[in-house]
Amino acid sequence: MTDTAPHHPPVTDLAARLSRAQDATRAAGVDALLISPGPDLRYLTGYDAIPLERLTCLVLRPDGDPQIIVPHLERPAALASPIGELGIEVLSWTELENPYAHVAALLPETGQVGLDNHMWAEKVLRLRAAMPGVEQILAGSVLRELRMRKSADEIDALRRAGAAIDRVHAQMGRWLRPGRTEREVGRDIAESIISEGHVRVDFTIVASGPNGASPHHELSDRVIAAGEPVVVDIGGTMPDGYCSDSTRMYVVGAPPAEFAEYYAVLQAAQFAACEHARPGVTAESVDAAARQIIIDAGYGEFFIHRTGHGIGLETHEEPYIVSGNTEVLAAGMAFSVEPGIYLPGQHGARIEDILVCGDLRAERVNLQPRELAIL
Ligand code: ZN
Ligand code: ZN
Numbered sequence: 002m003t004d005t006a007p008h009h010p011p012v013t014d015l016a017a018r019l020s021r022a023q024d025a026t027r028a029a030g031v032d033a034l035l036i037s038p039g040p041d042l043r044y045l046t047g048y049d050a051i052p053l054e055r056l057t058c059l060v061l062r063p064d065g066d067p068q069i070i071v072p073h074l075e076r077p078a079a080l081a082s083p084i085g086e087l088g089i090e091v092l093s094w095t096e097l098e099n100p101y102a103h104v105a106a107l108l109p110e111t112g113q114v115g116l117d118n119h120m121w122a123e124k125v126l127r128l129r130a131a132m133p134g135v136e137q138i139l140a141g142s143v144l145r146e147l148r149m150r151k152s153a154d155e156i157d158a159l160r161r162a163g164a165a166i167d168r169v170h171a172q173m174g175r176w177l178r179p180g181r182t183e184r185e186v187g188r189d190i191a192e193s194i195i196s197e198g199h200v201r202v203d204f205t206i207v208a209s210g211p212n213g214a215s216p217h218h219e220l221s222d223r224v225i226a227a228g229e230p231v232v233v234d235i236g237g238t239m240p241d242g243y244c245s246d247s248t249r250m251y252v253v254g255a256p257p258a259e260f261a262e263y264y265a266v267l268q269a270a271q272f273a274a275c276e277h278a279r280p281g282v283t284a285e286s287v288d289a290a291a292r293q294i295i296i297d298a299g300y301g302e303f304f305i306h307r308t309g310h311g312i313g314l315e316t317h318e319e320p321y322i323v324s325g326n327t328e329v330l331a332a333g334m335a336f337s338v339e340p341g342i343y344l345p346g347q348h349g350a351r352i353e354d355i356l357v358c359g360d361l362r363a364e365r366v367n368l369q370p371r372e373l374a375i376l
Contacts, residue, residue: 008240009047010154012086018045018147019067019087025143027063032112034061034140035104035128039119040314041144043242047083050075056100056124059089060107068092070103101131108132115140149311149319150333156357158243159312159335163355163366165198166245169235170369174376179227179253183207187220190235199237203244203316206234213349216306216341227254230264230348230373236316244316246337247367248353251374263300263342264350264373270294271352271371274308274322274338278356278363284326284336291340292324300342303349309337312355334358 009015022045026034036042036059038050046069050057055072057079066089071079073093080091094100101124108114111134116125118141129137151159169190176189187205194202208218210229218232225231229252236246250264274291288308295304309322312335320328322336339353354367 029143031115034115036117037120101127105131110134115143160366162239162243162245166247167369168197169193182222184220194237200240201238203236208232214343214345242314248351253376266298270340284320284328287322303342311336332360
């Protein structure tokens with residue numbers, strides 16, 4: 002399966018994002034955003050730069066043209082990205098220069114800059130030393146609205162990612178067999194994540210029997226036995242940068258009686274939260290919709306994590322579906338709904354779909370059946 006979607010949005014869309022980010026910077030009263038390689042840089046410019054020790058930094062002020070500081074040797078790569086077409090001025094520095102001083106020279110000596118939430122601490126501290134009179138805040142506070150409210154193209158990208166990971170889950174019966182280890186099954190899944198259209202495997206959780214009670218157990222050499230529930234939570238990154246993430250439950254043969262009982266509770270909880278999620282309700286109310294059903298059935302203490310997380314160019318981003326988050330869901334938001342029940346020493350279960358919020362309701366992008374899959 003080849004992915005025919007472009008690897009970055011049209012340059013006109015990127016230019017519009019940059020301009021909206023400038024408006025948000027102005028509205029926040031911030032003198033500039035300083036954005037290093039990572040999802041924010043890719044979101045704003047389409048430049049998928051590799052994070053390295055050498056400083057690459059987009060300088061985005063409310064007024065005037067954006068500029069980007071790059072190491073001289075990265076100049077051709079930057080110009081080959083949409084940075085070139087966007088007409089962003091590329092200021093390169095050589096090995097003998099101090100790039101932090103270059104950034105400081107572009108900005109006032111006092112005021113406030115928003116630093117990329119993903120910037121390495123080493124760079125944060127060097128920027129602070131180069132601009133001692135400037136207060137540093139998180140650029141995320143300025144960019145979060147933009148990143149959270151996804152465009153129709155971004156929602157399409159998440160649907161493609163969801164369909165790709167669904168195709169992997171659909172083939173689980175080929176790989177998941179008693180007598181094989183989690184690691185062997187994980188290797189087959191990883192291969193399929195790539196062959197179904199992703200460019201990167203982000204995680205392969207295959208948690209059998211008691212390992213299923215650890216939500217982020219990845220792979221071990223444990224041999225899977227008949228009758229053991231297996232948590233399979235997998236995800237990758239598509240060529241356009243958007244991520245997939247979906248969990249389904251499998252068992253070869255008949256599951257233990259208690260497992261079947263709480264799996265029905267979990268399925269009802271996951272369904273209720275998906276039905277509840279829509280524009281106008283809070284993130285925390287989606288968590289509560291799932292949690293209350295699990296609490297009422299007596300399993301509350303075994304649901305040990307939040308119900309979900311936002312997803313886009315990062316697997317985990319805002320909005321977080323968690324108690325205390327009063328963010329009101331709105332069209333364009335995308336997030337997981339993934340309640341779980343984990344019985345230490347025995348087994349565990351989780352069901353996870355990614356949802357995208359339209360104008361009236363939220364829709365799942367993962368469509369594989371949510372029943373316990375008996376292989
Ligand atoms: Zn997951
Ligand atoms: Zn997830």
